Amino acid sequence: MNSGKPIPVHNLSYQDFQLTTLENGCAENFNDIHRHNFYEILWFLKTQRYSSLEVDFEKYDIVDNQICILSPGQVFNMKLKGEKGYVFAISKEIFQEVCDVEMVLINGVKPFHLPYKVKSTCESLVALMEKEYHDECRMNLLTSYLKAFCIVITGELMSQESISGDKQRVQDLTKLIEEHYLLEKETSFYAEKLNISSHHLNDIVRLGRGTTVKKMIAQRLVLEARRELSFGTCTVKEIAFKLGFNDASYFSRFFKKHMGKSPESFKSEK
Structure with missing residues (x-):
């Protein structure tokens, strides 16, 4: 079987x-459809009248003083x-050290605004980062500045209320699905990882998200299928195998159930 061309992946070259x-x-070059193997923070200080970006099939209009956090794989x-602002390209290892990864995975796609008082703090931190980056580039100092910057911006992204136990479990579940959805598609696997029963986990998800664990897994699979069908050149059969389906016809039925059309029809429309 000839392998299709995958969606381009942009790497940190150095x-x-x-x-x-x-x-x-x-x-990197933004002007193509691609994925990252790293995290990226975009801070738009000055935008144009119709500035926008697209992340996983969603188009977002952007305005002055907004931030967007992109995760690997998106x-x-x-x-x-002609937008003005900053781009932070951060390896997975460093990002895990300086930022709350689980919170970003749940809340980090949609651009969010920085209040004026927060903008001032962030500008000071970025000025320190820029000076160090272009002078001695000591990573221990840079990561300290970057961690402070991430603490400030994610404070605006997430609610100031303390995270309840159930909300934390939903965050943990989201992270587990991101890590294992290609191989593990049963609720029992995730319930065991979280040390609770499948029934209890579904109750938490139903109350917190209005859905079920199986549907969350299915939504993640459908998203990945849409990515491949829209931007890759793999055949439907190849995509099915990449997503852990042993039977391409079952994958086609699964996709049609969730999207209302077959993978072939979806792909031909792109």
Whole structure:
């Protein structure tokens, strides 16, 4: 079987952390559909009238002083039109050290706004990062500044209320699904990982998200299928196997159940 061409993956070519500006050259070329194997924080200081970006089939209009956090694996595209701001390309290892990964996975896609008082703090931290990055580039100091920056911006992203036990379990479940959905599609696997019964886990998810664990897994599989069908060149059969389906016809029925059309029809429309 000939392997189809996958969605391009942009890698960090050097260093575990790159800091640049939108106007003076980016850590990557934005002007194509691609994925990252790293985390990326975009801070839009100045935008144009119709500035926007697309992440996983969703188009977001962006305005001045917004931030977007991109996670590895997300399909991303943006046409630069003179926006000004910062780009932080961060390896998985460093990001796990400086930021709350689980919270970002749940809340981090949609661009969010920074209040003026927070913007001022962030500008000071970025100024320190820029100076160190272009001078001695000591990673221990850079990661300290970056951690402070992430603490400030994620404070605006998440609720200031303390996370309840059930909400924490939903966050943990989301992370587990992201890690295991290709191989593990049964609720019992995730319930065991979280040390609770399948029935209890479904109750938590139903109350917190209005859905079930099986549906969350299915939604993640459908999202990945849509990515591959829209932007990759693999056949439907190849995509089915990549997503852990042993039977391509079963994958087609699964996809049609959730999208209302066959994978072939969906792909032909793109």
